[in-house]
Amino acid sequence: MPAQQGASMTASRLDAVQKSGVLRICTPGDYRPFSFQKADTSYEGIDVDLMTAFGGSLGAKPEWIKTTWANLLPDLAAGKCDMAVGGVSVTTDRQKRAFFSAPYMVNGKTPIARCADVAKYQTVEQIDKPEVRVIFNPGGSNERFARTNFKRAKLTLHGENVTIFDEILANRADVFVTESAEAITQQKLKPGLCAINPDKPLQYGEMAWMLPRDDVAFKAYVDQWLHLSQAGGEFQRTMDRWLK
Structure with missing residues (x-):
């Protein structure tokens, strides 16, 4: 058999x-x-x-x-x-x-900030300062990147990914690090925001x-x-x- x-x-x-x-x-x-x-x-x-x-x-x-x-x-x-x-x-x-x-x-990790502040936030080291307010959304790779790389900056968890960009425009936050494609898209939708070196992301992804x-x-x-x-x-x- x-x-x-x-x-x-x-x-x-x-x-x-x-x-x-x-x-x-x-x-x-x-x-x-x-x-x-x-x-x-x-x-x-x-x-x-x-x-x-x-x-x-x-x-x-x-x-x-x-x-x-x-x-x-x-x-x-x-x-x-x-x-x-x-x-x-x-x-x-x-x-x-x-x-x-x-x-x-x-599609690597790219900062987005107010256009007037682009020169200030070119690197992880420039962002990771006590006076810099870093905002991030919960539960994904953006939160993991922020918590892993920013030990000195002021971190703020923001529950709404849709409105997170308005927090930067309203000067309640300074920087959000997300994927380059989203950063590029949002700078088109939100005048006053600029993706920072999206062709040279902070982290490969x-x-x-x-x-x-x-x-x-x-x-x-x-x-x-x-x-x-x-x-x-x-x-x-x-x-x-x-x-x-």
Whole structure:
């Protein structure tokens, strides 16, 4: 008798999404230009457009599940969604509990400040002074970067990523360190704010989509779709719509 096969293959979300016709996507929805929830509760951004196209390849429509940066990984791990997107930085801490897609953007940590103060905040050392008020949002890589790198500056946790930039304009904070793409986007939206050396970030970083751990078939499909989208030009057209 042939040796018995091991345990049956674990069911993949690749099959479940195709069967249900729904792709459940967790996102904080507060991070332009990746994913932003508008006043009418709909979403827009780079990842929103890409997920619509990706879902279409599986015959599925996106179902957006609002979360926070602190709950993004726990919600994915709990099975509340099939993917987590919206400007997610690749970190080893997250890798311990989830898979990442192949990275689709290099996007390092960049300060944003009032334009009049750009010369003052060129480096971590210049920012990390007792008189400098550093603001950050909770639960993600921005908080981790601030707490790791700024030991002397005055740190302020601000719960709303959408309004964090207004705190700088109102002179209630001096510097926010975030990904270069967000800093560039916000300087366009908020006159008076300037991204500081976004082409030379303070820390190297990559963006990717977060996927359920151990679902090898689903990750393989996501990576293959991303590769073909990049090679065929659709991916770059999406990027150009939001970043140029």
